[in-house]
Amino acid sequence: MTTQFPVSDGNATPESAPAVADPNKPLLEIRDLQISFTTGVGEVHAVRGANLTVYPGQNVAIVGESGSGKSTTAASIIDLLPGTGKVTGGSIMFDGRELVGAPRAETEALRGRAIGMVPQDPMSNLNPVWRIGTQVTEALKANGFKGSKAELRTRVADVLAEAGLPDAERRARQYPHEFSGGMRQRALIGIGLASRPQLLIADEPTSALDVTVQRQILDHLGDMTRDLGTAVLFITHDLGLAAERAEHLVVMFKGQVVESGPAQQILADPQHPYTKRLVASAPSLASRRIQTAHVSGQESAELHAHHLGEKPPASNEAVKVEHLTKVFQIRGARPGSSTDFTAVDDVSFTLGRGRTLALVGESGSGKSTAANMVLGLLEPTSGTVEFDGTDVSTLNPKQAFAFRRRIQPVFQNPYGSLDPMFSIYRSIEEPLKLHNVGSKKSREKRVRELLDMVSLPQSAMRRFPNELSGGQRQRIAIARALALKPEVVVLDEAVSALDVLVQAQILDLLDELQTDLGLSYLFITHDLAVVRQIADDVVVMQNGKVVEQATTDEVFDNPRQQYTRDLLEAIPGAHLVGNVAGG
Amino acid sequence: MPENRYEPVGRSATPTPAPRPGQEHFTAPADEGGLGAVDAVATDETPTSLWRDAWHQMRRRPLFWVSGTVIVIVVLVAAFPGLFTSIDPRACDLARALEGPQAGHPFGFDRQGCDIYSRTMYGARASVVVGVLATSMVVILGTTIGAIAGYYGKWFDTILSRITDIFFAIPLVLGAIVIMSIATNRTSFLVAFVLAVFGWTQIARITRGTVLSVKNNEFVTAAKSLGMGRGQILVRHVLPNSAAPIIVYATVALGQFIVAEATLSFLGIGLPPDVVSWGGDISAAQGAIRTDPEILLYPAGGLAVTVLGFMMMGDVVRDALDPKARKR
Incomplete structure (x- = not known):
């Protein structure tokens, strides 16, 4: 790995102060880039x-779905x-040098030194068996740090301190x-900027x-790169984030640049149909709830009764949770010892019939644990879950089995929630079979019906x-959840893993x-932007406790708690809403 | 506006400056038809059940036909050796010892003057029976124990894993020597049983590991919330998804067991000397390996072809049962 960097030595760039390049000369210029992969087919x-230009010290974002x-x-x-x-064609000019077809030593010398990289997943991009310091040291050494051991150690501490690690x-x-x-990502940003690259x-x-x-x-990355004069090329699927952090946007779709230009202009006045759709469906930019077709609980209750062909439900509360608490015992250092961890702490909320209640919180806030207790997958330590007026914990096994039909989950990960060995048909049929619904023939009819319902062609049932795609799998998961005609569906981060356009489609479908x-x-979600599109009521959770509980509009227009305000502030592109509403 | 570019764009009061060269507003011509297809499905009707799909998949692979043919021939030979040779493998004539191939005796004669071709044909039965029996027993025993330990966890896991460790610590040959030396009637079944008793641990460990990782998938939680019982989930969802490594190990184990039978026979505690087996012939040929290697060649070749056939079949079956590995 250690090269002698003949190229960068030849270039008059000083060791620690980059970006003295002419600010009006493009730092990175990609022209007519063609890339292809060889596969079995x-x-x-x-x-x-693709065309792309980045000037020194500028922030540019490439936006697109997976x-x-x-x-x-x-x-x-x-x-x-x-x-x-x-790379099969086109050119990539970096700081006046052609990178396409350049010898390996040359591009290797650029990596880290002139072009830094912050990877996507902080969990897998640090080697778990090495200390953080060692990994920073390695990055510094690979990029030609010359100095004594003590100097190196101070430099490592500096790098981490710069990255905002106290x-x-x-x-x-x-x-x-x-x-x-978050700390890992800071460390990675520190490593990426350690050698003062011109482009990150x-x-x-x-x-x-x-x-x-x-x-x-x-914010920290922005401050750092501004102070260092580093240009940043953001890659993101989030239009709101891109518009907030970059002044120039490049929108890509299916390998092509469909639109590029100043961020504000693209946001306010998108030209290409794809960009228009992207702007329209970006949750952070959308203004209000989708459709809001159901006016009152009364109306939907009637609909519901009709749908089930049964007597109207006993109460207008589908699920009522009271003082729900879950304590996990975490194994201690010594065998036999354990500490209590309260994941859900005295949580109460009510889900009205025909309405949508959003449980919002960051990871570790206990929202999924609460959902699992509502689903009956976890025993609450104390407190009750009432379903349609009946305390769920008092049900005998037979009643509990019947209760399963009335409440169904859809999970986050569209890749993990369907058994890969089951065809789509079997996946959707399974709940019907398990609950002995109908004959083989009527079950097949129902599966076709459900596929129609989630807007998938019936021939999809022959597939695995x-x-x-991710969106299609999520539709299947929804179809499976609806197979038994449940009254309540628990959506655990059900759209979080999807691209914005697909996410918008699924939200429309759900509505x-x-x-x-x-x-x-x-x-259940961590994404307040989505909440605004789908929910009627919001429960904000933090560290297992409910911190705020109100209707969606109230929470968004008049948040009471600082934590809720922080969450709202953090929605990428939240400030841009007013701007876009006109366009 | 490089000085305030960290301000949210929407709030900046200054008018947007003219874009720099190369950053003018660019709009690609509208794509023909590409946009609506974001969430479309590939649609064509194809067969439905897992097994039928697997069959369609296997049918197209030459490896399936090659390994299938090999296995059918080996099984035929094992079942009806008389169809392939009319010479009695036990009718030996010391006067013809170590004679080369000749008319009617294509493989020549071994040190005892027995016909090698005939012995190779008749030897298939004992070896294949021991190999297949031992492998089946190991798969059943190991998968059951591993799956229960991995799926139910807690004290099931503690106890079963310790038992596995104990058996793991006993060397196969040593354990077999102890049991076989006290056995009075040494049949193929007994040999297979002894090999299985000391050989199931590896597969139990593999199964436990895969089950542990599969059971945390969301489709298992989904099945739970449908009201499916734990046993049902194990059989319907968890085990099929854990099958791939088990199949791979089983095909490798088959070869190992045939060789292990040979080892036991060589030590004189395997099948009785009057039973013709590849293992026995391989060990008998060892003494002459430097002077007459061809004696070793034929039984060893039979063993190699059999093991290879089963291993190739295992690969094909594993790929066909895994929808992820399927090519259309």
């Missing part, structure tokens, strides 16, 4: 004719294309598992983090999950289904 053109070629474009700049990827010297001796996700590529730098942490980290079938949703 032939060539796949991942990037087709598979749009945005990461591939970024990877090609530092010649780190995965697998069989190859008590840096002690932190340097810790291992990655002792860091939280940040590939979804915060998509794995909580919104409030995301905001802190991006791996042949479908339609709610109107048609009178469903009640318990919507």
Whole structure:
């Protein structure tokens, strides 16, 4: 790995102060870039004719959904294309040098030194068996740091301190598992900027983090790169984040740049149909709840009764949770010893019939634990879950089995929630079979009906999950949840893993289904932007406790608690809403 | 506006400056038809059940036909050796010892003057029976114990894992020597049983590990919230998803057991000397390996072809049962 960097030595760039380049000369200029991958079925053109310009010290964002070629474009700049990827045409000029077809030693010399990289996943991008300090040291050494051991140690502490890690010297001796996700990402940003590159590529730098942490980290990254005069190329799927952090946007779709230009202009006046859709469906920019077709609980209750063909329900409260508490015992250091951890602490809320209640909080706030107790998958330590007026814990096994039909979950990960060995047909039929609903024939009819309901072609039932996209799998998961005609659906981060356009489609679908079938949703999410689109009422949770509880409009227009305000502040692009509403 | 670019764009009061060269507003011509297809499904009707799909998949792979043919031939030979040779493998003539191939005796004769071709044909039965029996027993025993330990966890896991560790610590040959030396009637079944008793631990560990990782999937939670019982989930969801490494190990184990039978026979505690087996012939040939290697070649070749056939079949089956590995 250690090269002698003949190229950068030849270039008159001083060791520690980059970005003295002419500010009006492009730092990075990509022209007509073509990238293709060789696969079993032939060539796949991942990037087709992309153009991109970055000036020194500027922030540019590439926006696009997964598979749009945005990461591939970024990877090609530092010649780190995965697998069989190859640049087949076009040019990448960096600081006046052509990178396409440059010898390996040359691109290797650029990496880290002139072009830094902040990877997407802080969990897997630090080596778990090395101390943080060692990993920073390695990065410094690989990029030609020359100095004594003591100097190196001070430099490592400086790098971490710059990245916003307090008590840096002690932190340097810790291992990655002792860091939280946000701290790891800070360390990675420190490593990326350690050698004072002219350009930093940040590939979804915060998509794995909580919104409030995301905001802190991006703010810090912004301050740092501004002070250092580093240009930043953001890769993101989040239009709001891109518009907030960059002045120039490049929108990619299916390997092509469909629109590029000043961020404000693109946001206010998108030209290309894809960009229009993207702007329209970006949750952080959308103004109000979708449709709001159900006017009152009364109306949907009637609908519901009709749908079930049964007597109208006993109460207008689908789920009522009172003083719910869950204590986990965490194994202590010595065998036999244990400490109590209260994951959910005295939580009460009510989900009205035909309404949507959002449980909002960051990771570790106890929202999923609460949901699992509502689903009956976890025993509460104390407190009650009432379903349609009946305390769930008093049910005998037979009644409990019947209760399962009336409340169904949809999970976050569309890749994990369907059994890969089951065809789509079997996946959707399984609940019907398990509860002995109908004959084989009528079950097949019902599966076809459900596929129609979630807007998938009936022929999809012959497929296996791996042949479908994330959005399609989530539709299947919804169809499976609806198979038994439940009254309540618990959506545990059900749209968090999806691209914005697909997310918007699924949210629309959920809303339609709610109107048609009178469903009640318990919507678990960390994303307040989505809450605004779908929920009627909001419960904000922090560290297992409910901190605020009100209707959606109240929470958004008049948040009472500081924590809620922080969450709202942290929505990327939240400030841009007013701007966009006109356009 | 480089000085205030960290301000949210929307709030900046200054008018947008003219874009710099290369950053003018650019709009691509509208794409033909590409946009609506964001969430479309590939649609065509194809067979539905897992097994039928697996069959369609296997059918197209040459490896399936090659390994299938090998296995059918080996099984035929094992079942009806008389169809392939009319010479009695036990009718030996010391006068013809170590004679080379000749008409009617294509593989020549071994040190005892027995016909090698005939012995190779008749030897298939004992070896294949021991191998297949031992492997089946190991798969059943190991999968059951591993799955229960991994799936139910807690004290099931503690107890079963310790038992596995204890058996793991006993060397196969040593354990077999102890049991076989006290056995009076040494049949193929007994040999297979002894091999299985000391050989199931590896597969139990593999199963436990895979089950542990599969049971944390969300589709398991989904099944739970449907009201499905734990046993049902184990059988319907967890085990099928854990099958791949078990199949791979089982095919490797088959070969190992055939060889282990040979080891026991070589030590004189395997099958009785009057039973013709590849293992016995391989060990008998060892003494002459430097002078007459061809004696070793034929039984060893039979063993190799059998093991190879089962291993290739295992690979094909594993790929076909895994929807992720399927190519359309």
